[in-house]
Amino acid sequence: MKRAHFDRFLSVLLALCLLAAVFVTAFAAVPTEAQAYERMIALREQYPEGTPWTDENYYPWKGGIYTGGSGCAAFVFLLSDAAFGDLPARMIDAVRFDRVRVGDILRVNGNTHSVIVLTVGTKSVTVAEGNYNSAVHWGRTLTAAQVEQADYMLTRYPEDEPAPAPVPPADAMTDVRRDWTWEGINYCLEHGLMTGVSARTFSPDGLTTRGMLMTILARASGLDTEGGPTWYHKGMVWAMANNVSDGTDPEGVITREQLVTMLYRQSDSPAAGLSALDRFPDSASVSPWARDAVAWAVRIGILNGADGRLDPQGGATRAQTAAMLMRWQNLTA
Numbered sequence: 001m002k003r004a005h006f007d008r009f010l011s012v013l014l015a016l017c018l019l020a021a022v023f024v025t026a027f028a029a030v031p032t033e034a035q036a037y038e039r040m041i042a043l044r045e046q047y048p049e050g051t052p053w054t055d056e057n058y059y060p061w062k063g064g065i066y067t068g069g070s071g072c073a074a075f076v077f078l079l080s081d082a083a084f085g086d087l088p089a090r091m092i093d094a095v096r097f098d099r100v101r102v103g104d105i106l107r108v109n110g111n112t113h114s115v116i117v118l119t120v121g122t123k124s125v126t127v128a129e130g131n132y133n134s135a136v137h138w139g140r141t142l143t144a145a146q147v148e149q150a151d152y153m154l155t156r157y158p159e160d161e162p163a164p165a166p167v168p169p170a171d172a173m174t175d176v177r178r179d180w181t182w183e184g185i186n187y188c189l190e191h192g193l194m195t196g197v198s199a200r201t202f203s204p205d206g207l208t209t210r211g212m213l214m215t216i217l218a219r220a221s222g223l224d225t226e227g228g229p230t231w232y233h234k235g236m237v238w239a240m241a242n243n244v245s246d247g248t249d250p251e252g253v254i255t256r257e258q259l260v261t262m263l264y265r266q267s268d269s270p271a272a273g274l275s276a277l278d279r280f281p282d283s284a285s286v287s288p289w290a291r292d293a294v295a296w297a298v299r300i301g302i303l304n305g306a307d308g309r310l311d312p313q314g315g316a317t318r319a320q321t322a323a324m325l326m327r328w329q330n331l332t333a
Contacts, residue, residue: 075130211250
């Protein structure tokens with residue numbers, strides 16, 4: 001081969017290598033959903049829950065379509081760039097829940113608010129957002145129906161990228177074990193009855209408060225419990241109005257007998273049958289006012305006992321609460 005021909009061949013070869021390198025680099029720049037999540041959640045230390053965030057906050061965006069945004073848009077653009085760098089965004093007008101991925105931006109509330117997806121479950125997503133009551137908020141849950149009511153979605157994944165299989169929301173929680181607690185926790189996360197204490201933790205061994213259960217049951221009835229002077233205010237008002245609770249001590253730990261009593265009242269106080277208590281050695285420790293409720297819960301399978309005992313005065317853990325809520329909805333539907 002003549003030297004001139006060889007030099008030309010070498011030049012073409014180098015050009016092809018450079019083109020391949022550019023292609024590989026561009027392809028590698030698309031993060032996995034796990035990588036997108038880790039990059040976004042890493043900003044939580046810098047912008048913890050409750051960080052002030054208003055329309056005064058502005059952020060220029062690398063995704064195209066918009067040059068930047070203020071308020072809620074600024075926060076989701078900030079997290080989006082952390083996850084995707086300078087990958088271009090696409091706008092999708094008709095939002096399908098089965099196409100939503102970690103890092104996608106949803107425009108919701110009648111085209112007035114932007115949120116970014118942190119985790120995707122089988123029937124709901126968790127999101128992060130800014131300017132939520134003038135602050136940063138991590139971990140709110142949106143149901144599949146709420147997602148599909150979004151005005152539009154911005155995604156930075158390639159158009160031909162297949163939608164991944166949905167991950168059960170309980171598996172996104174680092175402290176949820178694959179034992180008897182998993183099913184109830186996953187059910188409550190999927191159905192929007194309970195949320196994690198953070199985007200990645202559920203605290204299954206943490207104790208449930210009375211205010212938590214009032215709020216959960218209010219949500220189960222279809223009430224929007226967001227807003228109010230306290231996080232539990234709307235749930236407490238609902239519980240009092242519907243004779244589910246007298247509203248006292250909302251921040252106090254709820255006992256197992258108090259929990260099933262609220263479920264019993266919400267189920268219109270059906271016939272109990274006190275004989276259901278006879279097989280438990282500590283049945284005499286059930287408070288007189290709770291005996292019908294506890295017997296009903298045992299009879300239909302909501303309350304199975306802890307190590308062969310009712311433990312009616314024991315504080316209900318979040319995992320126990322989730323399991324009883326799942327059984328209650330499935331057994332009384």
